[in-house]
Amino acid sequence: MTNESLSQGVRSPLKWPGGKKRVLHHIKAVLPRVGKTRLVEPFVGGGSVFLNLDFDEYLLCDTNSDLISLFKAVKKAPLKFERDARQYFTEQNNTAEQYYLLRQEFNDTSDSYHRALLFLYLNRHGYNGLCRYNQSGGYNVPFGRYKKPYFPELEIEHLSHKLKKAEFIVGDFSQAFECVKSGDVVYCDPPYSPINRTSNFTAYTGAEFSDEDQRRLVQCALKAKGKGVSTLISNHVTEFTDDLYSSADVHKLFSVQRSISQNGKKRNKVEEVLALYANKG
Incomplete structure (x- = not known):
């Protein structure tokens, strides 16, 4: 078992900014479970939450088409995907020159399966696990310079089992x-929502997530509550979110250690909130 073992919860095959593995116990404590239910994730990201929660069905949504293409490829043919993806995890491909060649290959192709394979390679070889595109839609994360990037074989296997019950x-x-x-x-x-609004960065897929988008999300949660659906939302604790979630039924506050600056080595504890819009039915 490697240092990226599955011993402490299930890991995603992908590195992902703001992943929720460290705070899953807080999420589990608040997230409702009633009978045989479906978990819906409108911002699935790397998938740490659904991978560690046992529901009968999953509906997984994201604006990142490459991410969803990877999920679809793993669901359709996990052994083939694992075999094809492993070919990129070689010593020869772990150089800056080869990384930038493969990054350009990724940006030049429109084949969804080929992009899914390269997406995993870029994610594991790129700087700090970032997922970032420029305004033209080109992937632009620089080379990460890792000694030996980890190939997530066990994580792909577990993901494939969970995705049998998923739609996208x-x-x-x-x-x-x-x-x-x-x-x-x-x-x-x-x-x-940014703690420091002068250093805001939310444009992982080339489109900023604005305050109006945050408000629109709350409106969706309130509307869903009227349909008998419970919604739990994560965010930073700020003056803006205090007001934003004033209509929530439950607030859970906790501290978590995260990098909150461009300097990845600068990690401070920040306050986060879980706001629950509960189905009362």
Whole structure:
């Protein structure tokens, strides 16, 4: 078993900014579970939450089409995906020159399966696990200079089992909310409202997540509550979010250690909130 073992919860095959593995116990403590239910994730990201929660069904949504293409490829043919992806994890490919060649290959191709394979390679070889695109849609994360990037074989295997019960949406979070039905449970991990608004960065897919988007998400949660759906939302604790979630039924506050600056070595404890819009039915 490697240092990225599965011994302490299930890891995603992907590195992902703001992943929720460290705070899953807080999420589990607040997230409702009633009977046989479906978990809906409008911002699925790397998937740490659904990978560690046992529901009968999953509806996974994200604006990142490459991420969803990877999930679809793993679901359709996990052994083939693992075999094809492993070919990129070689000593020869772990150089800056080869990384930038493969990054350009990724940006030049429109083949969704080929992009899914390269997406995993870029994610594991790129700087600090970032997922970032420029305004033209080109992936632009620099080379990470890791001694030996980890190939997530066990994580792909576990992901494939979970995805047997999953359906997918590529698009805005509102599209996921349009599909909810009574009894569903929704967990939302949107790009966080900034603590320091002068250093805001939420544009992982080339589109900023604004205050208006944050308000729109709350409106979706309130509308879903009227349909018999409970929604849990994660965010930073700020003056803005205090006001934003004033209509929530439950607030859980906790501290978590995160990097909150461009200097990845600067990690401080920040306050986070879980706001629950509970189905009272």
